[in-house]
Amino acid sequence: MAKILIVDDSRTSRRILRNILEEDGHTVVGEATNGKEGYEMYEALKPELVTMDITMPVMTGVESLKKIKEIDADAKVVMVSAAGQQHNMLEAVQSGAAEFISKPFDVNSIKNIINNLVEA
Numbered sequence: 001m002a003k004i005l006i007v008d009d010s011r012t013s014r015r016i017l018r019n020i021l022e023e024d025g026h027t028v029v030g031e032a033t034n035g036k037e038g039y040e041m042y043e044a045l046k047p048e049l050v051t052m053d054i055t056m057p058v059m060t061g062v063e064s065l066k067k068i069k070e071i072d073a074d075a076k077v078v079m080v081s082a083a084g085q086q087h088n089m090l091e092a093v094q095s096g097a098a099e100f101i102s103k104p105f106d107v108n109s110i111k112n113i114i115n116n117l118v119e120a
Contacts, residue, residue, distance in 0.1 A: 001025040007038030008053040035064030
């Protein structure tokens with residue numbers, strides 16, 4: 001299974017995602033609380049996949065996605081968004097996001113998205 005980095009400023013969201021991913025056999029190699037930390041941890045840990053919240057302090061998920069794509073064009077980054085973030089989702093897709101997960105989380109949807117990307 002995959003080594004995954006979770007980037008989200010919400011401790012609750014990180015915990016829920018970690019539980020879903022680990023229950024599905026993946027390894028969470030790190031957790032970052034903002035986009036800057038996420039970018040730095042991506043560089044250090046080289047995970048196979050990243051879940052990235054869009055709205056975070058210090059550096060947004062879209063800004064972090066762009067920086068990650070600059071250093072690794074093949075990076076697989078799944079954006080996590082709350083309802084009403086369509087404009088951010090469009091920018092994320094244009095910036096190279098692989099897929100989207102919506103809050104509140106749907107366990108089966110998350111597992112399917114992650115597993116499809118890992119197998120790709």
